[in-house]
């Protein structure tokens with residue numbers, strides 16, 4: 001059975017979190033002479049360390065209690081904190097799949113944690129049997145699953161993920177950065193069923209707030225309490241909290257932009273099929289397309305020369321490029337340039 005106490009690093013359990021001025025006095029009215037702030041200016045006050053306003057809106061929209069929500073400075077912070085809370089440097093291990101989002105591995109290196117990389121199968125999917133043995137290793141504390149997966153664009157097999165959740169005694173971290181672009185349901189629905197599940201989402205993609213750095217972690221209230229304990233006291237600026245609340249309170253703009261991106265994704269897929277140098281286009285549940293070409297680096301460079309920047313994924317998957325879905329005119333410029341290269 002999953003035992004949070006057993007997998008949390010001992011010293012993290014014992015540490016008392018830093019108590020900031022705004023944490024000790026939570027009201028927003030009064031004469032504030034407690035935080036050594038400057039009394040003049042517009043951005044002179046520290047932000048809400050608990051991001052209460054933002055959590056209230058998210059809690060209402062997602063139907064998840066505020067205590068089960070963590071706000072990180074981008075999902076990147078949530079990934080890093082997961083290592084710091086659960087993995088002892090030079091002792092423990094984390095596991096993920098390849099090709100997938102690079103930060104799981106980079107963050108493992110920063111934290112001096114062994115990283116086990118399992119190749120996805122030919123359909124870019126996972127197979128429980130290939131990791132069954134690794135999951136039994138008591139040093140393995142974290143499994144990162146990116147679904148929809150970056151850079152392949154597909155959702156990973158839900159039945160295989162279920163088997164991992166059921167059998168693994170450590171943390172299963174499901175990264176749903178692209179979930180709003182997908183037809184599949186979020187793992188948030190299973191949060192109450194699995195005490196070892198962390199689901200991370202972000203406002204950087206479908207919500208169009210990459211500059212504001214809003215990552216959202218959902219889990220049990222015990223796990224979220226650990227994240228709140230370890231984070232920097234004021235990890236999210238007030239400007240960014242306000243921007244996130246404003247965006248969440250405007251769901252019609254969100255839906256409109258999301259629909260436009262999904263329509264462009266279909267159109268771009270169809271149009272790319274008619275271009276000679278494009279050998280394969282993978283179905284996408286995200287806001288990007290993975291395509292196979294003959295000479296990825298040459299095409300990437302030729303597009304760069306025309307000031308059209310896509311992502312060369314050649315080193316990760318030979319002769320593959322990743323194209324983010326832009327506006328209609330941006331996509332037209334890409335199509336025109338690719339036709340000229342054909």
Ligand SMILES: Cc1ncc(COP(=O)(O)O)c(C=O)c1O
Nearest residue numbers: 074075076101150177202204215
């Ligand atoms: C799968 C995945 N997770 C997380 C992130 C980072 O998200 P954030 O901007 O919230 O740090 C990215 C960024 O590209 C991503 O592809």
